[in-house]
Amino acid sequence: MGPLIPNGVIPADWDSIIAILIGLVFGFILEASGFSSSRKLAGVFYGYDFAVLKVFFTAAAVSVIGIYYMDYLGYLDVGQLYVHPTYLKGAIIGGVIMGVGFIAGGFCPGTSLCAVAIGKLDAWIYVAGIIVGVFIFSEFFTFFEPLYAGDFLGNVTLVDSFGWNPYWVIFIFSIIAIIAFVVADIVRKRVKKVFY
Amino acid sequence: MDKKKIAKVTRFRYQILTIIFLVLAGGLVLLPKYQKQEGIKTEYLLNHSISPERYISTDQIADKLINQDPSFILVDLRDEDSYNNYAIPNAINIPFSKLFDEESLMYLNQSQFDVVFYSNDNFYADQAWMLCTRRDFKNLRVLKGGINRWFKTIIKPEMPSEDKAKAEFDLYATRKASSMYFGVMYPEQVIEKEVKTVSKPAPKKVITVKKKKKRPVEGGC
8 A cells, every 4th residue: 555655545746745744743843842952962962961862763763663564564565665875985974074063063954944943043054054065065066976976875775785684673773772762861860961 | 649650650651661662673573474465466467367458469460560660579488499490570589487587677677668478379478478467567468379370370371261251361461461571482473474585586666756846936035
């Protein structure tokens, strides 16, 4: 049956509208749970607030378990889901740059836009920086292209490329998540509390 | 009292959630696995397989070949020896055992050309058609009767008996003509008309050259 749009249960014309609706809800929840504060995101790195880690880890684990149950029961075909293409070199370098920006600015691209919406000055500057970065990247695209398009591995997942059993991967991933939560809590209790 | 009870339970809320989480994740590992149905749904496959639309006649194929229709690929499913021995012109050879090889998929799994399968009869061709349809390949056809029928109808068409309708004779004429296209020679074609030897020299033809009459002078400048 699923995914709904590729199998024609929902007409493909609706996908933009659905994307907008999901985006609205996503933005609202990010803002409502306080993710539009750069201090909350920075807290992960300084050890006084692990909400971001917990939320995203839980979201990933819950959805992957749900998806595989639905796949098992025949409601959803995992093979039809979109897998983002892997460009190894670009992903590593881009990841490092984004990580640095993440710590320095205290936003990820999504939360920065939420923070722009509620009028945080640091977010305005952060997004301006993103736009400048995008501009530079586009202008020098021919220069960056070998890096951008190099080491293309296709739309692969860990399960595909290493031949792992997806169910064990999910189980181990869940255990890692739980360990991460426990460790995060221990760290948080040791670190001096920051109020913001 | 109730609040206290709730508080007692909620004190362990993280532990409870952890246990639920682990049970669900572990359940995935422990669930008995089953082979998933691949390809198109069973109902579709059944619908397709009952329908005779997949058959294409030898006459149609001959017509397409003669008109050099570029829209289809003829696939010979017999083994290589038979293919080398004789094959319908322009056919490519994909032995039945190599149907799903990487190289073959290039020809079969595309949406630009019609693929026409044939084997000796349509037995293997039907099987190949079924296997490929199940994998949701598009535009597949089967040559009805295969290469045997090709021989019977196109290469060596049988002359209809005299009491048959005119349409049959027309069809025979068409088939005969197409067999000639595919290189069959007929006795009546071979018989050369005897060239009459001429004993006396050809009479000289007197060619009179008419002199052009002078046109009367017309007016004008």
